Amino acid sequence: MDILIQQVVSGLATGGIYGSVALALVMIYEATDIVNFAQGQMAVVSTYIAWSLLNAGAPYWAAFLATLAISFVGGLLLERIVIRPVEGAPVLTVVIVCIGLLVILNSVLGWIYSYIQKPFPSPFPDRPIRIGNVYFGAHDVGALAITVLVLVALYAFFRFTTLGLAMRAAAQNPASSRLCGIRVGWMLAIGWGLASLIGAVAGMMVAPIVTLDPNMMAGILIYAFASATLGGFTSPGGAVLGGLIVGVIENLVGTYVHFIGTELKLTVALAVILIVLLVRPSGLFGRAAVHRV
Amino acid sequence: MTPSSEPILAVRDLTIRFGGIVALDSVGFDVADGQIVALIGPNGAGKTTLFNCLSRLYTPDRGDVLFAGRSILGLGPHRIAELGVGRTFQNLALFPTLTVLQNVMIGLHSKTRSDFLSNALRLPWVGREERAIRAEAMELLDFLDLETVAGHPAAGLPFGTLKRVELGRALAGHPRLLLVDEPAGGLNHEEVATLGKLIKTIRDSRRVTILLVEHHMGLVMPISDKVVVLDFGRKIAEGTPAEVQRNPDVIRAYLGIDEGMTR
Amino acid sequence: MPSRALRLGLVVVLAGAMVLPFVVTNFRLFQCAQVFIYAIALLGLNILIGYNGQFSLGHSAFYALGAYTTAIMIDQWSVPYGWTIPVAGLLCLIAGFLFGIPALRLEGLYLALATFALALAVPQILKYFEHWTGGSQGIVLSKPAAPKGVPLNPDQWLYFLTLFVLLVLLVLARNLLAGRTGRAIVAIRDNPIAAQAMGVNTALYKSLTFGVSAAYTGIAGALSALVIAFVAPDAFDVFLSITFLSGIVIGGLASISGAIFGALFIQFVPNWAQDISKAAPWAIYGVFLIGFMYVMPRGIAGAVRLGAARWWRRRAEPS
């Protein structure tokens, strides 16, 4: 029983990581209607910025906030400079530009910082929390809390603010949005900025666990995609929940289904998602696209 | 035009719900072979839903649809065209990147048979079939006065023109029954009159039975043999144009008190 | 478009391709064979994405399936390599068709991600069935030599073999896409509901298109196993799928020539990138990717088409 609980707990911890990155993915999808393959790499860039600030002696939370600000502006500028020229081009063209961005950022980071992984501090205590025979990593709990906090903030932003509403509108129907006086280009840019900011949070929460290197997000991004798919790409809450579910399923399958063991754990996790998609083609919490004939 | 005794289309007790809303509620009527039947009613009355049931895009919860005496509810949507039911769409459902000619050629899909393998190998008979398809599509474009735009991609042409392309595409499948959804959208009065004549010509020269959804009374009334009126998913009237226009329920729900004829 | 000029150009290109093996080094021939192989794979992917509108990030899986089919047949059962290519194609056709059936329920993004999952799972599965696949060590093959009596060295032979397969598959693809089936495939992309109403069995067509696309990619994989003479799970990771995707978008979606342009891009541009900078070759490659998309948002084939149209317009109406 203890091991079951411990596996669930550690699954939740890992799932929290997936969820936070998935949240950033969903966010940019909601705000810009594209899936940004460079999302994870942007988060790594943000984390390196934080690392540099910390290394220069900045206190943690100051560096944290500064990183958020820089990331927001950075994401905004990336959209204005890199993505804008292909605004209105076919979706796949934009996807390729994102892939280009991904490899550029990865390569440049490796060039500047080398590929050696760097320890990254956690704002939470080092000592694990122990309840009975089950251990909770303090950082895991803290990171999950921050993810949920970001989620709530996002929900409020999109639900209750005019800017949030305008961003959703711009992503759904750019032409009509213009007719409402919405500056669609800027909405997309703000969307990128926000997604980049969320990515920064995710990056800074992930880095203490997996250590910082330019490829830090590569594996996580895969799981984040899976989580977002499972939860439904149109649902931020679903993305976080999807992450937690993937984390837990993966651990339980790896532990209890012996002929699969850890070797095919990813495959099984993916198969589960596939099955979910077949039953609910827009993910667990996603919104089905409206079709009218 | 003597309608045969057996209706070509029989709608029986058709009911379909979306969530809690009953979109069609026990709707039933017949369409006799060779007739032009109009389906009218307020927006949201369930006309397009009915069309979608007929072309098997939706599956009704209850009731049956008989085409030439045979239930079609067990068939997949793509089989409907093979049976001889063609349709057009309210908000246009053309293939935008394809040319007008290609759009119409796809209309012949159900009447031709080359497949992946024979197409890839370009067997001799495939070439012959392809030439026949093209010839027939061109002939249809001629018939509909569309030959000048044959090579133009469907995207970017005026709405009214595209409506005609859709008609051509539907006719290409040699339908016995043609479902036409709001063909008069975007047309002025003169154009509507021409369209009315065209629909009659189609019925007469191509021996096609026509079921028509249309708001434009100027089109509906002169050409229809029968009019079926839906409101909130229920049939509220059925009869000749003259009967329907006098029906108080129809006037209240649909035509309005005065000047029912103008539109 | 004047078809005479096009045909003439085609003949010249083909003639060049025939003479090439005797004027350039074996290494260049090897590179050309790689281009041909990529072109086959891209053609397959383009049929699916460009023409049929179904996204796939999972074609590295079919490439792997094709490559491993050939490798295992040669390595374990000593089947003559020539036979393994159609078998690989057929197996991928079936696998693609079967994968295409559940894929019917998914659209756009979700289909892309489901296929992405397939691409991710394949290296793991390959490692799991170690007995057949040699696990992470892979399988080493011998490079096929030219048949007896044909005075070609292995590289020349493989060049002609891959070129031949490419040409056959190009012609088949062109035929397929030009006819009734091709129109139906594109109709499904443009408007699936209307296609259905025209009598197109969209489910069957989509699954079959998936199968055909997978078969092309599988044949490419089989040929790559012969040309590289080695297969290992690491060669078929999701990066390969992404490379293919970049290839068709850069080459030009929904165009047959786009497959060849795309193949040239993914084969040679990474090499130029590292010639420019060893410090960060990926950065240069990324710049190339983005740059191409800026200049030619509809791919090279799209730009060529546009350019040609402009040129003819100008010639047609001299002002």
Added chain:
Amino acid sequence: MALLEVRDLEAQYGWTKVLHGLSFAVEEGGITTILGANGAGKTTTLRAVCGMVKTRGEVRFDGRAIAGRATEDLVRLGIAHVPEGRGTFVNLTVEENLRLGAYARAGRGSLADDLQAAYRYFPVLAERKRQLAGTLSGGEQQMLAVARGLMLRPKLLLLDEPSLGLAPLVVREIFRIVRTINQEQRVSVLLVEQNAAMALRLADRAYLMETGRMVMSGSASELREHDTVRRAYLGY
């Protein structure tokens, strides 16, 4: 005084020219309609006024030259465009759609008041305010589109084929509301419409358009009496 004045307007899509030097005006406080056959360029004219297509020529709004300005800036000047096909945000609720209509005039006046006004004109929308716009019927969507335009508190309302695909009763209802709005709120209206009978009854000024040019203009009653118009558009 003319609120909108268009002179020698040209526009093209790709390589095809759609408007060939078009001139017309919309009087302040009036309702002007443009009639024309399918493909004459009516929709393009409205899109050109709103900066949604590339144009040449002169467009003056409220005395200011506005040709070439971005759509979203024109909206801020008080031009509300209800496009053909309605352009509702199908995945947003009715109320969210309305809030977006007021986006460009944020700050001016109370949003709540305007929502109230919109719901008064279109009571059916009030019943459906929490519903996704995509679930509305065609008529309700058209009402939503007009209501969204009103939320801008526009000086000029551009209506593109509001009757398209709507039942006669609904068409009359919408036209009645447009007239009310025009009278109560002093909003000028430019209406493009196939339903010439309704349009001419509603409008005080009318233009007839053929293949990208204005071929006739006058008061609505003048056009109603004109033979060509009668034959082609009114059918008597």
Added chain:
Amino acid sequence: MLKKVLLLMLMTAFGLGMLAPAGAQTVVGVTATEIKIGNTNPYSGPASAYGTIGKVIGAYFKKVNEEGGVNGRKINYITYDDAYSPPKAVEMVRKLVEQDQVAALFQTLGTPTNSAIHKYVNQQKVPHLFVATGATKWNDPQHFPWTMGWQPNYQTEGKIYAQYIMKNFPDAKIGILYQNDDYGKDYRKGLHDGLGEANAKKMIVMEQTYEVTDPTIDSQIVNLKNSGANVFFNVTIPKFAVQAIKKAHDLGWKPAHFLNNVSSSLATVLKPAGVEASRGLITALYMKEITDPQWKSDKGYQDWVAFMKKYYPEGALDDQSNAFGYTVAHAMTQVLKQCGNDLSRENIMKQAASLKNVEFPLLLPGIKVNTSPTDHAPIEQEQLAKFDGERWATFGELYDASKK
């Protein structure tokens, strides 16, 4: 028409084929003033972390050239990006061999990439020296006389731990965590072989794998702890080693912890994982761990730092790969020196296979490089070391795989 043209062209093509040139030379890639050495490394792609090895080698050869080269010849070092992809590696190696005509290949990196070119280079009879991978198959001079490994292979290292465990923990219950690829499996096999079938069956209580794409390995550590293992054989790359050490510590699991050499870096593994958590780790070393303070005043280390600052200033000083590349480049230079003026491929191979008790500055004191025509494994010695909270303290005797 088209068909006829095609046929005609095919015939001409085959006709021309008769005239294809044949024949080869023996001394390739060498002129009076230079010798060409070829290399591939992953400068892009998922394994680009290793790319620094190719770069530091280039820097070292630059230093050699500045100091006069080898026997009057400059080393022309040509290195290409293989992106860690077997097909790309084949292409680039063929380019090096056929286009650039290098005299020898050196330090091509990665097991899959080298596997892909293994047969080709031996058919072409190109020296394929000091390949950068820990697999065992490179030491097979009978079948692949042109290929030679470099570092102690992973299996050997696994055996070392096995022997130590059998001697010191007769009642060991071993839990293994390894990466699910050839690297992890080689280590695992080494441990199994070293324990012997009976012991392995008895002692190994749980084996867990992870994928290099996995974000975390928490679940595996939980399972291992739960298996009751009191010996933990940790076959992970640095990123996961940090997690494993930390997580085991967090869970209060205190087994005898054997950490593979791959992750023995103080700066990038042990310190990030926490000094407390890392105390007592055991590993096998053959090189000086450059972030270990005990080498601060070592001459070999200081020379290396000076070299790095001058020739490869952008290289990281806490990256063991940079020490690795530096050392192996030393070895290559040594081989070329031994060749004298005969730089034929045969002689390069012959000299590479006759290194006798050579020591290099960053190898652990006592570790000697030995090769022979029947021994293509240059480094076969390793020594166990325990982390005492500050440094790797070596203990016990030098283990020598060639003597077993």
